[in-house]
Amino acid sequence: MIPLPEGPVPATADAVIVGGGINGLAIAYELARRGMKRLVVLERDYLGSGSTGRCGGGIRQQWTTAENIRLAQESVAAFEHLAGELGLQTFFRQGGYLMVTEDESHLDSLRKAVALQNSCQVPSRYLEPRECLDIVPQLDISRLKGATFCQKDGTAYPFSVVWGYAKAATRRGVRIFIRTRLLEVRHDGDRITGVLTDRGEISTPLLINCAGPWSRSLAAMVGVQLPNRQERHEIMVSESCKPFLDPMVISISDGIYFSQSMRGEIVGGIGDPDEPHWDRPAQFDTRSQLRFAVRFARALTAYWPPARKLRLMRQWAGMYDVTPDHRPILGGVPGLEGYQMACGYSGHGFMLAPMAASRLAKQITGGGPDAIIDSLSLARFSRGDIEADAFVVG
Amino acid sequence: MADPAVTILFEGQPLACRPGQSVAAALWDHGVKVLSHSPKYGRPRGASCARGHCMGCLMRIDGVPNVRACHTPVHEGLRVARQDAGAAYGRPMQSALSGTGHLLPVGFYYKWFTKPAALSKLFMRIIRPVTGIGRLPDEAAWRAAPPPPRSRDLGRWDTVVVGGGAAGMAAALAAEGRTLLIDDAAHGGGQRREALDLAAAGDGDPLAGLHRLRRLRALLHERDALVAAAPHVTRAPSTTVVGCYQPDMLLLRDAAGLSVARADRIVWAAGALDQLGLFDDHDLPGILGPRALYRLAGRDGIDLRGRAVVVWGHGPDQWLCAALLHARGARVVLALDPTAAPDENALATARRLGWQLRTGLRPLAALGRAGSLAALRFDDGRNGTRPESACEIAVICGRGKPVYDGAYQLGADLVLDPLRGGYVPRAAGGRWDGRTPAGLNLTIAGEAAGATLADLLEEVTA
Amino acid sequence: MSKRILCRCEDVTIEEFGKAYRDGFAEMEALKRFTGVGTGFCQGKGCLCESALELARLRGVDPAQIPLTNIRPPIEPLTFEELASLDLPPLMGELEAALPRTDPEVGP
Ligand SMILES: Cc1cc2nc3c(=O)[nH]c(=O)nc-3n(C[C@H](O)[C@H](O)[C@H](O)COP(=O)(O)OP(=O)(O)OC[C@H]3O[C@@H](n4cnc5c(N)ncnc54)[C@H](O)[C@@H]3O)c2cc1C
Numbered sequence: 005m006i007p008l009p010e011g012p013v014p015a016t017a018d019a020v021i022v023g024g025g026i027n028g029l030a031i032a033y034e035l036a037r038r039g040m041k042r043l044v045v046l047e048r049d050y051l052g053s054g055s056t057g058r059c060g061g062g063i064r065q066q067w068t069t070a071e072n073i074r075l076a077q078e079s080v081a082a083f084e085h086l087a088g089e090l091g092l093q094t095f096f097r098q099g100g101y102l103m104v105t106e107d108e109s110h111l112d113s114l115r116k117a118v119a120l121q122n123s124c125q126v127p128s129r130y131l132e133p134r135e136c137l138d139i140v141p142q143l144d145i146s147r148l149k150g151a152t153f154c155q156k157d158g159t160a161y162p163f164s165v166v167w168g169y170a171k172a173a174t175r176r177g178v179r180i181f182i183r184t185r186l187l188e189v190r191h192d193g194d195r196i197t198g199v200l201t202d203r204g205e206i207s208t209p210l211l212i213n214c215a216g217p218w219s220r221s222l223a224a225m226v227g228v229q230l231p232n233r234q235e236r237h238e239i240m241v242s243e244s245c246k247p248f249l250d251p252m253v254i255s256i257s258d259g260i261y262f263s264q265s266m267r268g269e270i271v272g273g274i275g276d277p278d279e280p281h282w283d284r285p286a287q288f289d290t291r292s293q294l295r296f297a298v299r300f301a302r303a304l305t306a307y308w309p310p311a312r313k314l315r316l317m318r319q320w321a322g323m324y325d326v327t328p329d330h331r332p333i334l335g336g337v338p339g340l341e342g343y344q345m346a347c348g349y350s351g352h353g354f355m356l357a358p359m360a361a362s363r364l365a366k367q368i369t370g371g372g373p374d375a376i377i378d379s380l381s382l383a384r385f386s387r388g389d390i391e392a393d394a395f396v397v398g
Numbered sequence: 399m400a401d402p403a404v405t406i407l408f409e410g411q412p413l414a415c416r417p418g419q420s421v422a423a424a425l426w427d428h429g430v431k432v433l434s435h436s437p438k439y440g441r442p443r444g445a446s447c448a449r450g451h452c453m454g455c456l457m458r459i460d461g462v463p464n465v466r467a468c469h470t471p472v473h474e475g476l477r478v479a480r481q482d483a484g485a486a487y488g489r490p491m492q493s494a495l496s497g498t499g500h501l502l503p504v505g506f507y508y509k510w511f512t513k514p515a516a517l518s519k520l521f522m523r524i525i526r527p528v529t530g531i532g533r534l535p536d537e538a539a540w541r542a543a544p545p546p547p548r549s550r551d552l553g554r555w556d557t558v559v560v561g562g563g564a565a566g567m568a569a570a571l572a573a574e575g576r577t578l579l580i581d582d583a584a585h586g587g588g589q590r591r592e593a594l595d596l597a598a599a600g601d602g603d604p605l606a607g608l609h610r611l612r613r614l615r616a617l618l619h620e621r622d623a624l625v626a627a628a629p630h631v632t633r634a635p636s637t638t639v640v641g642c643y644q645p646d647m648l649l650l651r652d653a654a655g656l657s658v659a660r661a662d663r664i665v666w667a668a669g670a671l672d673q674l675g676l677f678d679d680h681d682l683p684g685i686l687g688p689r690a691l692y693r694l695a696g697r698d699g700i701d702l703r704g705r706a707v708v709v710w711g712h713g714p715d716q717w718l719c720a721a722l723l724h725a726r727g728a729r730v731v732l733a734l735d736p737t738a739a740p741d742e743n744a745l746a747t748a749r750r751l752g753w754q755l756r757t758g759l760r761p762l763a764a765l766g767r768a769g770s771l772a773a774l775r776f777d778d779g780r781n782g783t784r785p786e787s788a789c790e791i792a793v794i795c796g797r798g799k800p801v802y803d804g805a806y807q808l809g810a811d812l813v814l815d816p817l818r819g820g821y822v823p824r825a826a827g828g829r830w831d832g833r834t835p836a837g838l839n840l841t842i843a844g845e846a847a848g849a850t851l852a853d854l855l856e857e858v859t860a
Numbered sequence: 861m862s863k864r865i866l867c868r869c870e871d872v873t874i875e876e877f878g879k880a881y882r883d884g885f886a887e888m889e890a891l892k893r894f895t896g897v898g899t900g901f902c903q904g905k906g907c908l909c910e911s912a913l914e915l916a917r918l919r920g921v922d923p924a925q926i927p928l929t930n931i932r933p934p935i936e937p938l939t940f941e942e943l944a945s946l947d948l949p950p951l952m953g954e955l956e957a958a959l960p961r962t963d964p965e966v967g968p
């Protein structure tokens with residue numbers, strides 16, 4: 005399913021996809037499904053070793069911009085069938101997302117968001133604090149001011165989604181090279197011609213940048229400047245207990261989120277306003293800090309007191325690839341033929357990937373223009389046509 | 399043994415136990431060896447490491463799930479019960495799984511019922527109740543007032559040494575500047591010190607002919623006295639390193655809770671873990687390693703009188719276990735592996751003390767009765783013969799496995815080397831002395847660096 | 861039924877580990893997540909080394925070639941209550957100082 009690389013990379017390919025996370029693998033699969041041949045995926049480490057394997061696996065439709073809602077909504081529909089399509093369980097479970105706030109000032113935007121989501125047929129609803137107790141009985145609602153809930157949101161297990169895409173792509177002839185690093189991109193100014201890897205040279209007319217937090221430095225290799233900023237985020241799992249928590253609970257006041265996995269563990273994290281931002285990928289620091297464990301424990305026990313007696317088992321960190329408007333960057337750039345990208349997911353690229361990949365693959369294989377991809381192109385930043393999504397958490 | 403002074407409730411039934419014992423040891427003394435069941439196959443499990451690592455003793459204690467019974471001291475009125483791991487549909491489903499396990503594809507839960515979507519959804523709903531171990535804590539337990547926040551910053555040290563055994567004590571004595579010596583035992587001298595003292599006090603002086611162990615005991619006592627007298631060393635007894643954070647932070651836990659210490663130099667001398675090998679059903683309750691025995695027969699003082707105990711393996715730990723068991727009144731069966739090369743004095747000791755001696759054996763399988771160990775089956779190297787030895791406890795004295803987690807977390811570069819017992823410093827000779835990428839001065843020493851007790855004894859003799 | 865358990869916490873037998881390997885989970889990172897070895901209560905204390913050795917045997921390579929999977933803190937499970945009671949330690953001060961920050965004007 006995830007073969008170890010043997011020998012050199014092929015000398016030629018119709019497309020080289022950089023990144024063995026959910027985006028790279030989903031795009032490889034979608035391209036192959038639409039009939040493209042001779043596809044190569046390069047992954048410097050193991051599959052899922054970037055952000056994907058470190059993420060919380062949360063999938064929600066409660067967004068504040070129409071494109072994000074649309075992509076998430078289509079992705080949820082995709083996740084409902086993904087296990088069957090890929091031939092591997094994804095452990096997708098629609099336990100809902102409960103978004104809570106302790107700030108009076110958020111209530112207005114929560115209500116507006118629900119209205120927008122409802123107009124897109126997302127079945128979210130506004131809740132008074134005491135109504136949250138029907139969903140999470142032990143929640144401490146004393147400081148809560150309001151909440152929204154959507155039962156159709158949920159979680160999946162990132163690794164099985166990654167393996168599922170890898171397996172389905174391999175079955176359609178895609179060649180995945182793990183522990184293989186892209187070193188240089190060959191281009192003649194306005195056209196991609198090939199790549200150099202640590203397993204040899206590949207000549208190719210098409211390079212797809214799905215390098216997650218590394219995407220900015222990869223883009224820089226071909227002279228494309230991305231406005232992305234890389235942020236470190238920590239996350240943890242607890243010991244595993246019998247099911248007690250159905251939804252993902254997230255707070256837009258202090259950025260904590262937690263859910264219970266299909267293995268029974270609490271999976272959760274919290275953002276840290278004092279985190280430095282890393283600007284050179286070589287320096288990405290994904291070492292763990294005690295400070296995170298303490299901040300998370302304080303927030304978790306404040307929202308959900310039974311956790312006092314449960315235990316943190318393991319903590320780790322990953323990078324968010326954040327754009328100025330917290331929406332992804334999809335598609336190509338004018339003047340450089342053969343360069344495409346799917347990056348800048350700003351901490352929610354697991355949930356958006358299935359549909360982003362499918363739409364991008366359709367466009368690449370000649371399916372015609374796509375309004376959503378167009379609105380999420382890099383050009384939007386120079387057009388000044390940006391509308392930030394308000395609900396970025398973690 | 400002191401009179402029972404404390405009563406605990408095991409699944410509603412009152413049991414008398416000695417103060418200071420762990421819950422696991424108290425249950426053992428009342429014949430309760432099966433403390434939990436494994437999650438997938440419902441296999442019986444018991445206290446196996448006695449050091450908080452193996453999960454065999456996870457129980458519900460005072461309304462809190464997944465508490466390690468080996469690490470919890472008894473107190474009056476303590477409530478303890480087994481948990482029903484995985485048994486949402488009852489143990490029968492687990493037995494069925496166990497019986498057919500070899501027919502199931504591995505990771506079948508990844509592969510079955512992926513479509514149609516409705517079936518996949520239903521499958522998630524069916525398997526979810528099976529997942530997880532232990533139910534939420536009782537409301538009374540989590541509603542109890544949380545401990546007040548406290549500041550326990552032990553500050554910055556010139557050197558922190560983790561592990562108070564032979565190597566750790568030597569490092570602390572040699573260190574310059576203010577030095578903190580951390581060990582999880584209440585006494586100084588490392589995990590074998592107590593076992594050696596108990597063995598020395600046994601009927602018939604079991605250590606009399608075991609010269610190397612006598613020398614080890616003298617060495618540990620001597621270093622312990624030097625450490626106690628060294629003005630630059632501060633001891634932190636009964637303290638465990640529960641996490642390491644780069645560049646130089648150690649998270650510690652003692653009876654009062656967590657604290658933090660930082661250091662310019664850290665010596666990782668945390669010793670080794672028992673390695674039980676991979677023979678059939680080696681996870682049955684009653685199978686221990688030497689380090690688990692030192693705890694259970696030492697601090698915990700479990701009742702061993704008249705019990706048949708097989709001590710298999712080679713090396714000084716095997717002889718120490720036999721001597722300790724003898725001192726505690728057990729019936730010792732000494733089963734030597736084919737590489738064991740005991741000297742004449744040791745063999746004479748075994749004969750003198752009436753230990754049953756068997757040679758040239760490798761464990762093949764553990765045989766159980768009522769969920770715990772009843773005998774060990776061996777391979778004696780001859781075709782077709784499979785001798786068995788009836789026993790209630792088997793102590794497997796193999797190569798120790800270096801404790802590497804903290805050293806790794808601090809940034810040491812490690813490599814897997816089976817000849818040195820597991821993950822050890824990559825540098826030649828097994829020593830690691832240098833700066834981590836984050837700039838910490840880190841040394842890995844003793845068993846944590848892949849040395850064995852035999853190596854240490856040789857060094858001392860030389 | 862008798863079994864040779866490789867990982868006690870997740871009940872993985874040595875045969876199951878081998879089957880997963882033959883199923884295409886050819887490296888430790890994937891094997892660990894697929895079979896569960898090293899992800900249970902003991903966080904690998906009882907099985908990571910043993911599993912890596914078994915993988916080396918299956919692949920017929922020197923054990924030194926099997927990369928060590930990340931051993932994350934903590935070393936022992938910590939209750940959220942005891943963590944919450946700790947005074948907040950600083951961010952990795954020294955590491956942070958050693959590495960440059962980017963433009964702070966783009967707020968989170
Ligand atoms: C702590 C945390 C929690 C998160 N929680 C959620 C969540 O709940 N829901 C959600 O939707 N999203 C979440 N995210 C965000 C999500 O993980 C990412 O948006 C998503 O995984 C991005 O996937 P990707 O495939 O684009 O990138 P990645 O998974 O990062 O993949 C990029 C890959 O490219 C490889 N690569 C880079 N450079 C090279 C090179 N030169 N040669 C070869 N290979 C290279 C990397 O090794 C990497 O594997 C979270 C992120 C973090 C860090």
Ligand code: FES
Nearest residue numbers: 446448451452468
């Ligand atoms: S964890 Fe308690 S005996 Fe191993």
